[in-house]
Protein backbone atom coordinates (compact mmCIF):
# COMPACT_ATOMS: atom_id res chain seq x y z
CA UNK A 1 0.00 0.00 0.00
CA UNK A 2 1.36 3.45 -0.87
CA UNK A 3 1.33 5.62 2.20
CA UNK A 4 0.41 9.19 1.41
CA UNK A 5 -0.98 10.46 4.72
CA UNK A 6 0.80 11.36 7.93
CA UNK A 7 -1.75 9.57 10.13
CA UNK A 8 -1.00 6.28 8.34
CA UNK A 9 2.69 6.35 9.31
CA UNK A 10 4.31 4.91 12.45
CA UNK A 11 6.07 8.27 12.73
CA UNK A 12 2.69 9.82 13.41
CA UNK A 13 2.41 7.84 16.65
CA UNK A 14 5.95 8.90 17.52
CA UNK A 15 5.01 12.53 16.91
CA UNK A 16 1.93 12.22 19.11
CA UNK A 17 4.26 10.92 21.82
CA UNK A 18 6.59 13.87 21.22
CA UNK A 19 3.61 16.21 21.61
CA UNK A 20 2.92 14.66 25.00
CA UNK A 21 6.57 15.02 25.97
CA UNK A 22 6.43 18.70 25.01
CA UNK A 23 3.94 19.24 27.85
CA UNK A 24 6.71 18.57 30.41
CA UNK A 25 7.89 21.69 32.29
CA UNK A 26 11.45 21.23 31.04
CA UNK A 27 10.17 21.43 27.42
CA UNK A 28 8.83 24.98 28.00
CA UNK A 29 10.03 27.32 25.27
CA UNK A 30 11.89 29.46 27.80
CA UNK A 31 14.23 26.51 28.35
CA UNK A 32 14.44 25.45 24.70
CA UNK A 33 15.45 28.91 23.49
CA UNK A 34 18.07 29.24 26.23
CA UNK A 35 20.34 26.79 24.35
CA UNK A 36 23.21 28.90 22.94
CA UNK A 37 22.99 27.43 19.43
CA UNK A 38 19.18 27.40 19.30
CA UNK A 39 18.85 30.02 16.54
CA UNK A 40 21.61 28.48 14.48
CA UNK A 41 20.00 25.04 14.60
CA UNK A 42 16.46 26.26 14.07
CA UNK A 43 16.74 28.78 11.27
CA UNK A 44 17.32 28.59 7.56
CA UNK A 45 18.01 30.93 4.68
CA UNK A 46 16.94 30.12 1.13
CA UNK A 47 14.99 31.28 -1.91
CA UNK A 48 15.88 34.84 -0.92
CA UNK A 49 14.19 34.74 2.53
CA UNK A 50 15.19 33.84 6.09
CA UNK A 51 13.04 31.69 8.38
CA UNK A 52 13.65 31.49 12.12
CA UNK A 53 11.70 28.68 13.79
CA UNK A 54 13.70 28.70 17.02
CA UNK A 55 10.63 29.74 19.00
CA UNK A 56 8.51 26.82 17.84
CA UNK A 57 7.80 24.07 20.36
CA UNK A 58 10.29 21.66 18.83
CA UNK A 59 13.21 19.73 20.22
CA UNK A 60 15.83 18.00 18.09
CA UNK A 61 14.04 14.64 18.13
CA UNK A 62 10.72 16.16 17.01
CA UNK A 63 12.38 18.30 14.36
CA UNK A 64 14.24 15.29 12.95
CA UNK A 65 11.09 13.15 13.00
CA UNK A 66 9.25 15.88 11.10
CA UNK A 67 12.10 16.13 8.59
CA UNK A 68 11.93 12.35 8.06
CA UNK A 69 8.39 12.79 6.68
CA UNK A 70 9.80 14.36 3.53
CA UNK A 71 11.12 11.03 2.30
CA UNK A 72 8.48 8.82 3.85
CA UNK A 73 5.63 10.76 2.24
CA UNK A 74 7.55 11.65 -0.93
CA UNK A 75 6.85 15.34 -0.36
CA UNK A 76 9.36 16.92 -2.71
CA UNK A 77 8.71 14.18 -5.22
CA UNK A 78 5.03 15.12 -5.22
CA UNK A 79 5.93 18.80 -5.54
CA UNK A 80 8.05 17.87 -8.55
CA UNK A 81 5.16 15.90 -10.05
CA UNK A 82 2.90 18.90 -9.54
CA UNK A 83 5.34 21.30 -11.23
CA UNK A 84 5.83 18.74 -14.01
CA UNK A 85 2.16 18.76 -14.97
CA UNK A 86 0.77 15.68 -13.15
CA UNK A 87 -2.99 15.84 -12.58
CA UNK A 88 -2.83 16.14 -8.80
CA UNK A 89 -6.22 17.80 -8.68
CA UNK A 90 -7.75 14.34 -8.83
CA UNK A 91 -11.40 15.25 -8.27
CA UNK A 92 -11.39 17.69 -11.18
CA UNK A 93 -8.80 15.72 -13.20
CA UNK A 94 -6.65 18.80 -13.64
CA UNK A 95 -2.97 19.58 -13.53
CA UNK A 96 -1.79 22.14 -10.95
CA UNK A 97 0.59 24.49 -12.68
CA UNK A 98 0.74 27.86 -10.97
CA UNK A 99 4.52 27.36 -10.96
CA UNK A 100 4.48 27.34 -14.79
CA UNK A 101 2.83 30.79 -14.77
CA UNK A 102 6.12 32.33 -13.59
CA UNK A 103 8.48 30.01 -15.34
CA UNK A 104 11.03 31.58 -17.67
CA UNK A 105 12.54 28.17 -18.47
CA UNK A 106 12.31 26.64 -21.88
CA UNK A 107 12.08 22.99 -20.84
CA UNK A 108 8.54 22.00 -21.82
CA UNK A 109 5.83 21.40 -19.20
CA UNK A 110 3.47 18.84 -20.67
CA UNK A 111 -0.22 18.43 -19.96
CA UNK A 112 -1.88 15.71 -22.05
CA UNK A 113 1.25 15.71 -24.21
CA UNK A 114 1.08 19.44 -24.95
CA UNK A 115 3.61 22.03 -23.72
CA UNK A 116 1.73 24.71 -21.78
CA UNK A 117 4.56 27.26 -21.74
CA UNK A 118 4.08 28.80 -25.23
CA UNK A 119 0.50 29.76 -24.35
CA UNK A 120 1.62 31.18 -20.98
CA UNK A 121 4.29 33.25 -22.75
CA UNK A 122 1.75 34.43 -25.34
CA UNK A 123 -0.54 35.78 -22.60
CA UNK A 124 2.42 37.43 -20.83
CA UNK A 125 3.43 39.17 -24.10
CA UNK A 126 -0.16 40.27 -24.58
CA UNK A 127 -0.19 41.77 -21.06
CA UNK A 128 3.08 43.59 -21.73
CA UNK A 129 1.85 45.03 -25.04
CA UNK A 130 -1.50 46.04 -23.62
CA UNK A 131 -0.15 47.71 -20.48
CA UNK A 132 2.54 49.53 -22.49
CA UNK A 133 -0.13 50.81 -24.88
CA UNK A 134 -2.31 52.01 -22.00
CA UNK A 135 0.68 53.79 -20.43
CA UNK A 136 1.69 55.43 -23.70
CA UNK A 137 -1.90 56.55 -24.31
CA UNK A 138 -2.30 54.49 -27.52
CA UNK A 139 -5.15 52.71 -25.82
CA UNK A 140 -7.18 55.44 -24.14
CA UNK A 141 -10.58 56.26 -22.70
CA UNK A 142 -13.41 58.32 -24.13
CA UNK A 143 -12.26 61.40 -26.09
CA UNK A 144 -8.70 59.98 -26.23
CA UNK A 145 -8.05 60.78 -22.57
CA UNK A 146 -5.47 58.46 -20.99
CA UNK A 147 -6.79 55.92 -18.49
CA UNK A 148 -6.23 57.15 -14.92
CA UNK A 149 -8.34 54.65 -12.97
CA UNK A 150 -8.45 50.88 -13.14
CA UNK A 151 -11.30 49.07 -11.39
CA UNK A 152 -10.79 45.35 -10.86
CA UNK A 153 -14.07 43.44 -10.67
CA UNK A 154 -13.52 39.97 -9.19
CA UNK A 155 -13.79 38.05 -5.95
CA UNK A 156 -11.91 35.35 -4.00
CA UNK A 157 -8.87 34.20 -5.94
CA UNK A 158 -9.69 36.72 -8.63
CA UNK A 159 -9.20 39.54 -6.13
CA UNK A 160 -7.30 38.76 -2.92
CA UNK A 161 -3.91 37.96 -4.47
CA UNK A 162 -3.77 41.02 -6.73
CA UNK A 163 -4.87 43.18 -3.80
CA UNK A 164 -2.11 41.77 -1.58
CA UNK A 165 0.57 42.46 -4.20
CA UNK A 166 -0.68 45.89 -5.29
CA UNK A 167 -0.91 47.01 -1.65
CA UNK A 168 2.59 45.74 -0.90
CA UNK A 169 4.06 47.54 -3.91
CA UNK A 170 1.84 50.65 -3.90
CA UNK A 171 4.72 53.07 -3.19
CA UNK A 172 6.32 51.91 -6.47
CA UNK A 173 3.22 52.69 -8.54
CA UNK A 174 4.39 55.43 -10.92
CA UNK A 175 2.05 55.08 -13.91
CA UNK A 176 -0.42 57.74 -12.84
CA UNK A 177 -3.11 55.10 -12.40
CA UNK A 178 -5.25 54.61 -9.29
CA UNK A 179 -6.32 51.03 -8.67
CA UNK A 180 -9.71 50.16 -7.15
CA UNK A 181 -11.23 46.80 -6.25
CA UNK A 182 -14.87 45.89 -6.62
CA UNK A 183 -15.27 42.46 -5.05
CA UNK A 184 -18.32 42.41 -2.84
CA UNK A 185 -21.78 42.35 -4.37
CA UNK A 186 -22.72 44.86 -1.66
CA UNK A 187 -23.93 47.92 -3.57
CA UNK A 188 -22.05 50.08 -1.09
CA UNK A 189 -18.83 48.64 -2.50
CA UNK A 190 -19.95 49.70 -5.97
CA UNK A 191 -21.11 53.09 -4.70
CA UNK A 192 -17.76 53.82 -3.07
CA UNK A 193 -15.86 52.94 -6.25
CA UNK A 194 -18.27 54.92 -8.45
CA UNK A 195 -17.68 57.95 -6.22
CA UNK A 196 -13.90 57.66 -6.43
CA UNK A 197 -13.44 57.36 -10.21
CA UNK A 198 -13.65 59.58 -13.25
CA UNK A 199 -15.80 57.56 -15.71
CA UNK A 200 -14.23 58.66 -19.05
CA UNK A 201 -10.73 57.78 -17.82
CA UNK A 202 -11.65 54.50 -16.12
CA UNK A 203 -10.75 51.04 -17.37
CA UNK A 204 -12.70 48.13 -15.86
CA UNK A 205 -10.89 44.79 -15.59
CA UNK A 206 -13.34 41.94 -15.07
CA UNK A 207 -11.51 38.93 -13.64
CA UNK A 208 -13.37 35.65 -13.39
CA UNK A 209 -12.15 32.23 -14.38
CA UNK A 210 -15.68 30.86 -14.69
CA UNK A 211 -17.43 34.12 -15.57
CA UNK A 212 -20.47 32.74 -13.75
CA UNK A 213 -19.68 34.02 -10.23
CA UNK A 214 -22.82 35.82 -9.03
CA UNK A 215 -21.02 38.73 -7.37
CA UNK A 216 -18.83 39.42 -10.41
CA UNK A 217 -21.77 39.17 -12.83
CA UNK A 218 -23.80 41.59 -10.70
CA UNK A 219 -20.95 44.10 -10.45
CA UNK A 220 -20.21 43.83 -14.18
CA UNK A 221 -23.86 44.55 -14.99
CA UNK A 222 -23.74 47.49 -12.60
CA UNK A 223 -20.53 48.84 -14.22
CA UNK A 224 -21.97 48.51 -17.74
CA UNK A 225 -25.11 50.40 -16.78
CA UNK A 226 -22.99 53.05 -15.04
CA UNK A 227 -20.85 53.53 -18.16
CA UNK A 228 -23.87 53.80 -20.44
CA UNK A 229 -25.36 56.28 -17.99
CA UNK A 230 -22.25 58.41 -18.56
CA UNK A 231 -22.53 58.12 -22.33
CA UNK A 232 -19.66 55.62 -22.54
CA UNK A 233 -19.40 52.41 -24.54
CA UNK A 234 -18.56 49.54 -22.14
CA UNK A 235 -16.81 47.66 -24.94
CA UNK A 236 -14.20 50.45 -25.08
CA UNK A 237 -13.69 50.66 -21.32
CA UNK A 238 -13.50 47.05 -20.30
CA UNK A 239 -11.14 44.08 -20.55
CA UNK A 240 -11.71 40.58 -19.26
CA UNK A 241 -9.47 37.94 -17.74
CA UNK A 242 -11.17 34.58 -18.02
CA UNK A 243 -10.88 30.94 -19.05
CA UNK A 244 -10.97 30.13 -22.74
CA UNK A 245 -14.54 29.39 -23.76
CA UNK A 246 -16.15 30.84 -20.62
CA UNK A 247 -19.31 32.97 -20.99
CA UNK A 248 -16.99 36.00 -20.76
CA UNK A 249 -14.88 34.77 -23.67
CA UNK A 250 -17.61 35.48 -26.17
CA UNK A 251 -17.42 37.79 -29.21
CA UNK A 252 -21.08 38.63 -28.57
CA UNK A 253 -19.81 40.52 -25.47
CA UNK A 254 -17.15 42.73 -27.02
CA UNK A 255 -14.41 44.12 -24.78
CA UNK A 256 -11.13 45.90 -25.52
CA UNK A 257 -9.17 42.67 -24.97
CA UNK A 258 -9.58 39.26 -23.36
CA UNK A 259 -6.69 37.63 -21.49
CA UNK A 260 -6.90 33.90 -20.96
CA UNK A 261 -6.54 31.91 -17.76
CA UNK A 262 -6.00 28.17 -17.76
CA UNK A 263 -7.84 25.30 -16.11
CA UNK A 264 -4.53 24.12 -14.59
CA UNK A 265 -4.24 27.23 -12.41
CA UNK A 266 -6.77 27.46 -9.60
CA UNK A 267 -8.19 30.85 -8.58
CA UNK A 268 -6.32 31.14 -5.26
CA UNK A 269 -3.04 30.18 -6.96
CA UNK A 270 -3.54 32.53 -9.90
CA UNK A 271 -1.82 35.79 -8.88
CA UNK A 272 1.11 35.16 -11.21
CA UNK A 273 -1.18 34.48 -14.19
CA UNK A 274 -3.15 37.16 -16.08
CA UNK A 275 -5.26 37.52 -12.91
CA UNK A 276 -2.45 39.47 -11.28
CA UNK A 277 -0.67 40.28 -14.53
CA UNK A 278 -3.24 42.63 -16.01
CA UNK A 279 -4.01 44.85 -12.99
CA UNK A 280 -0.46 44.79 -11.62
CA UNK A 281 1.13 45.66 -14.98
CA UNK A 282 -1.32 48.52 -15.45
CA UNK A 283 -0.66 49.81 -11.93
CA UNK A 284 3.09 49.20 -11.60
CA UNK A 285 4.37 48.63 -15.12
CA UNK A 286 4.98 45.25 -16.76
CA UNK A 287 8.68 45.20 -15.73
CA UNK A 288 7.74 45.16 -12.05
CA UNK A 289 5.21 42.40 -12.65
CA UNK A 290 7.96 40.38 -14.31
CA UNK A 291 10.34 41.05 -11.40
CA UNK A 292 7.61 39.78 -9.07
CA UNK A 293 7.27 36.63 -11.23
CA UNK A 294 11.03 36.07 -11.09
CA UNK A 295 11.03 36.27 -7.29
CA UNK A 296 8.20 33.72 -7.15
CA UNK A 297 10.06 31.45 -9.59
CA UNK A 298 13.18 31.58 -7.39
CA UNK A 299 11.18 30.42 -4.36
CA UNK A 300 9.50 27.72 -6.47
CA UNK A 301 12.92 26.33 -7.39
CA UNK A 302 13.97 26.45 -3.75
CA UNK A 303 10.76 24.68 -2.64
CA UNK A 304 11.47 21.91 -5.13
CA UNK A 305 15.26 21.57 -4.93
CA UNK A 306 16.32 22.35 -1.36
CA UNK A 307 16.68 19.35 0.93
CA UNK A 308 14.17 19.34 3.73
CA UNK A 309 16.52 20.70 6.39
CA UNK A 310 17.10 23.82 4.23
CA UNK A 311 13.68 24.12 2.60
CA UNK A 312 11.73 27.10 4.00
CA UNK A 313 8.18 26.36 2.81
CA UNK A 314 8.56 22.65 3.54
CA UNK A 315 9.79 23.31 7.08
CA UNK A 316 6.99 25.84 7.59
CA UNK A 317 4.45 23.25 6.39
CA UNK A 318 5.81 20.54 8.68
CA UNK A 319 5.64 22.94 11.62
CA UNK A 320 2.13 24.01 10.69
CA UNK A 321 0.92 20.39 10.62
CA UNK A 322 2.79 19.63 13.87
CA UNK A 323 1.16 22.60 15.58
CA UNK A 324 -2.31 21.75 14.28
CA UNK A 325 -2.46 17.98 14.27
CA UNK A 326 -0.08 17.09 17.09
CA UNK A 327 -0.12 20.06 19.48
CA UNK A 328 -3.79 20.81 18.80
CA UNK A 329 -3.66 24.53 17.96
CA UNK A 330 -6.76 25.30 15.88
CA UNK A 331 -5.72 28.77 14.74
CA UNK A 332 -2.67 30.44 13.27
CA UNK A 333 -1.97 34.14 12.81
CA UNK A 334 0.03 35.93 10.14
CA UNK A 335 1.37 39.17 11.62
CA UNK A 336 3.56 41.23 9.28
CA UNK A 337 5.38 44.11 10.96
CA UNK A 338 4.92 46.06 7.76
CA UNK A 339 1.80 48.01 6.78
CA UNK A 340 2.31 47.38 3.04
CA UNK A 341 1.81 43.68 3.84
CA UNK A 342 -1.62 44.43 5.34
CA UNK A 343 -3.38 42.30 2.73
CA UNK A 344 -1.14 39.27 3.11
CA UNK A 345 -3.28 37.64 5.82
CA UNK A 346 -6.55 37.86 3.85
CA UNK A 347 -4.78 36.35 0.85
CA UNK A 348 -3.17 33.53 2.85
CA UNK A 349 -6.51 32.99 4.58
CA UNK A 350 -8.19 32.10 1.27
CA UNK A 351 -5.17 30.35 -0.19
CA UNK A 352 -4.72 28.08 2.80
CA UNK A 353 -8.24 27.64 4.14
CA UNK A 354 -9.88 27.04 0.75
CA UNK A 355 -7.06 24.63 -0.15
CA UNK A 356 -6.75 22.64 3.05
CA UNK A 357 -10.11 22.88 4.80
CA UNK A 358 -11.00 19.34 3.81
CA UNK A 359 -12.60 16.26 5.38
CA UNK A 360 -11.45 13.57 2.93
CA UNK A 361 -8.11 12.42 1.57
CA UNK A 362 -7.11 12.23 -2.09
CA UNK A 363 -8.78 8.83 -2.36
CA UNK A 364 -12.04 10.16 -0.96
CA UNK A 365 -11.60 8.45 2.43
CA UNK A 366 -12.81 10.34 5.48
CA UNK A 367 -9.89 11.70 7.52
CA UNK A 368 -9.74 10.87 11.24
CA UNK A 369 -9.83 14.64 11.91
CA UNK A 370 -10.60 17.41 9.39
CA UNK A 371 -7.52 19.00 7.82
CA UNK A 372 -6.75 22.71 7.72
CA UNK A 373 -6.45 25.46 10.27
CA UNK A 374 -8.11 28.82 10.89
CA UNK A 375 -5.87 31.63 9.63
CA UNK A 376 -6.23 35.28 10.46
CA UNK A 377 -3.99 38.27 10.86
CA UNK A 378 -3.33 41.99 10.95
CA UNK A 379 -0.15 44.02 10.71
CA UNK A 380 1.83 44.70 13.86
CA UNK A 381 1.93 46.77 15.92
CA UNK A 382 -1.82 47.32 15.31
CA UNK A 383 -2.49 43.67 16.14
CA UNK A 384 -0.88 44.15 19.56
CA UNK A 385 -3.52 46.71 20.42
CA UNK A 386 -6.29 44.50 19.12
CA UNK A 387 -6.13 40.76 19.87
CA UNK A 388 -2.76 40.22 21.53
CA UNK A 389 -4.32 40.14 24.99
CA UNK A 390 -5.76 36.78 23.96
CA UNK A 391 -2.47 35.78 22.34
CA UNK A 392 -0.61 36.32 25.63
CA UNK A 393 -3.09 35.15 28.25
CA UNK A 394 -6.05 33.55 26.48
CA UNK A 395 -6.13 30.65 24.02
CA UNK A 396 -2.68 30.35 22.47
CA UNK A 397 -2.12 30.24 18.71
CA UNK A 398 1.09 29.99 16.70
CA UNK A 399 2.14 33.16 14.89
CA UNK A 400 4.14 33.93 11.77
CA UNK A 401 5.90 37.22 12.47
CA UNK A 402 7.11 38.83 9.28
CA UNK A 403 9.85 41.42 9.46
CA UNK A 404 11.16 43.71 6.71
CA UNK A 405 14.69 45.03 7.12
CA UNK A 406 14.26 48.09 4.89
CA UNK A 407 10.84 49.73 4.56
CA UNK A 408 9.73 51.57 1.41
CA UNK A 409 10.11 54.98 3.03
CA UNK A 410 13.49 55.60 4.65
CA UNK A 411 13.65 59.39 4.41
CA UNK A 412 11.54 60.16 7.50
CA UNK A 413 13.85 59.76 10.45
CA UNK A 414 12.56 61.76 13.44
CA UNK A 415 13.30 59.95 16.69
CA UNK A 416 10.95 59.28 19.54
CA UNK A 417 12.32 57.75 22.75
CA UNK A 418 15.69 57.69 20.95
CA UNK A 419 14.63 55.51 18.03
CA UNK A 420 13.19 55.86 14.55
CA UNK A 421 9.70 54.57 13.74
CA UNK A 422 11.17 51.56 11.98
CA UNK A 423 13.34 50.73 14.99
CA UNK A 424 10.31 51.07 17.27
CA UNK A 425 8.41 48.68 14.98
CA UNK A 426 11.21 46.13 15.22
CA UNK A 427 11.53 46.53 19.00
CA UNK A 428 7.88 45.53 19.20
CA UNK A 429 8.14 42.60 16.80
CA UNK A 430 11.13 41.18 18.67
CA UNK A 431 9.50 41.82 22.03
CA UNK A 432 6.27 40.03 21.13
CA UNK A 433 7.94 36.86 19.91
CA UNK A 434 10.14 36.77 23.03
CA UNK A 435 7.39 37.60 25.52
CA UNK A 436 5.06 34.98 24.03
CA UNK A 437 7.81 32.36 24.29
CA UNK A 438 9.15 33.05 27.78
CA UNK A 439 6.13 34.47 29.62
CA UNK A 440 6.55 36.04 33.07
CA UNK A 441 5.84 34.90 36.60
CA UNK A 442 3.66 36.87 39.03
CA UNK A 443 1.95 36.20 42.36
CA UNK A 444 -1.21 37.75 40.98
CA UNK A 445 -2.68 35.32 38.41
CA UNK A 446 -4.20 38.23 36.45
CA UNK A 447 -0.66 39.46 35.80
CA UNK A 448 0.85 36.03 35.16
CA UNK A 449 2.05 35.04 31.67
CA UNK A 450 2.32 31.33 31.00
CA UNK A 451 4.55 31.80 27.93
CA UNK A 452 5.38 28.70 25.84
CA UNK A 453 3.46 30.28 22.96
CA UNK A 454 5.09 29.42 19.63
CA UNK A 455 6.03 31.65 16.73
CA UNK A 456 8.26 31.78 13.66
CA UNK A 457 9.88 34.86 12.17
CA UNK A 458 10.20 35.30 8.43
CA UNK A 459 12.53 38.04 7.20
CA UNK A 460 12.50 40.00 3.95
CA UNK A 461 15.40 42.30 3.06
CA UNK A 462 13.01 44.84 1.58
CA UNK A 463 9.67 45.23 -0.17
CA UNK A 464 10.94 44.84 -3.72
CA UNK A 465 8.72 43.20 -6.33
CA UNK A 466 11.06 40.17 -6.26
CA UNK A 467 10.64 39.74 -2.51
CA UNK A 468 6.87 39.99 -2.71
CA UNK A 469 7.01 37.24 -5.35
CA UNK A 470 9.16 35.12 -3.02
CA UNK A 471 6.75 35.68 -0.15
CA UNK A 472 3.75 34.75 -2.30
CA UNK A 473 5.41 31.57 -3.52
CA UNK A 474 6.55 30.70 0.03
CA UNK A 475 2.93 30.67 1.26
CA UNK A 476 1.70 28.82 -1.83
CA UNK A 477 4.35 26.10 -1.45
CA UNK A 478 3.72 25.88 2.29
CA UNK A 479 0.02 25.35 1.61
CA UNK A 480 0.70 22.69 -1.01
CA UNK A 481 3.17 20.86 1.25
CA UNK A 482 0.68 20.89 4.14
CA UNK A 483 -1.88 19.28 1.82
CA UNK A 484 0.63 16.61 0.81
CA UNK A 485 1.35 15.83 4.47
CA UNK A 486 -2.34 15.55 5.31
CA UNK A 487 -2.85 13.50 2.12
CA UNK A 488 -5.62 15.72 0.78
CA UNK A 489 -6.41 17.42 -2.52
CA UNK A 490 -5.52 21.08 -1.91
CA UNK A 491 -6.77 22.13 -5.32
CA UNK A 492 -10.54 21.66 -5.33
CA UNK A 493 -13.12 23.65 -3.33
CA UNK A 494 -16.44 21.82 -3.29
CA UNK A 495 -17.10 23.29 0.15
CA UNK A 496 -18.07 26.62 -1.37
CA UNK A 497 -20.80 25.11 -3.55
CA UNK A 498 -23.58 24.35 -1.06
CA UNK A 499 -24.01 27.98 0.03
CA UNK A 500 -24.12 29.06 -3.62
CA UNK A 501 -26.90 26.51 -4.31
CA UNK A 502 -28.97 27.70 -1.35
CA UNK A 503 -28.47 31.30 -2.53
CA UNK A 504 -29.82 30.24 -5.97
CA UNK A 505 -33.05 29.07 -4.32
CA UNK A 506 -33.43 32.25 -2.30
CA UNK A 507 -32.64 34.40 -5.32
CA UNK A 508 -35.44 32.54 -7.12
CA UNK A 509 -37.80 33.55 -4.31
CA UNK A 510 -36.75 37.18 -4.70
CA UNK A 511 -37.30 37.07 -8.46
CA UNK A 512 -40.85 35.84 -7.93
CA UNK A 513 -41.49 38.60 -5.40
CA UNK A 514 -40.06 41.23 -7.76
CA UNK A 515 -42.47 39.96 -10.42
CA UNK A 516 -45.57 39.57 -8.21
CA UNK A 517 -45.81 41.67 -5.07
CA UNK A 518 -48.42 39.33 -3.53
CA UNK A 519 -45.98 36.37 -3.65
CA UNK A 520 -45.52 34.92 -0.14
CA UNK A 521 -42.13 33.18 -0.39
CA UNK A 522 -43.90 29.81 -0.40
CA UNK A 523 -40.79 27.84 -1.36
CA UNK A 524 -38.59 29.30 1.43
CA UNK A 525 -38.05 27.63 4.81
CA UNK A 526 -39.73 29.48 7.72
CA UNK A 527 -36.53 31.08 9.05
CA UNK A 528 -35.42 32.38 5.65
CA UNK A 529 -39.02 33.51 4.99
CA UNK A 530 -38.86 35.72 8.09
CA UNK A 531 -35.80 37.54 6.74
CA UNK A 532 -37.16 37.78 3.19
CA UNK A 533 -40.32 39.42 4.50
CA UNK A 534 -38.20 41.93 6.41
CA UNK A 535 -36.15 42.73 3.30
CA UNK A 536 -39.24 43.32 1.17
CA UNK A 537 -41.18 45.21 3.89
CA UNK A 538 -42.50 48.54 2.61
CA UNK A 539 -41.09 51.38 4.67
Ligand code: F6P
Pocket residue numbers: 155156157158207208209210211212213216267268354493496
Ligand atom coordinates in the same frame (compact mmCIF):
# COMPACT_ATOMS: atom_id res chain seq x y z
O1 F6P B 1 -15.22 31.13 -3.58
C1 F6P B 1 -15.18 30.16 -4.55
C2 F6P B 1 -14.44 30.54 -5.78
O2 F6P B 1 -14.75 29.60 -6.75
C3 F6P B 1 -12.94 30.68 -5.58
O3 F6P B 1 -12.30 29.47 -5.59
C4 F6P B 1 -12.57 31.56 -6.71
O4 F6P B 1 -11.32 32.12 -6.54
C5 F6P B 1 -13.69 32.58 -6.65
O5 F6P B 1 -14.82 31.82 -6.28
C6 F6P B 1 -13.93 33.35 -7.91
O6 F6P B 1 -14.20 32.52 -9.01
P1 F6P B 1 -14.15 33.08 -10.49
O7 F6P B 1 -12.76 33.50 -10.79
O8 F6P B 1 -14.61 31.93 -11.35
O9 F6P B 1 -15.11 34.24 -10.56
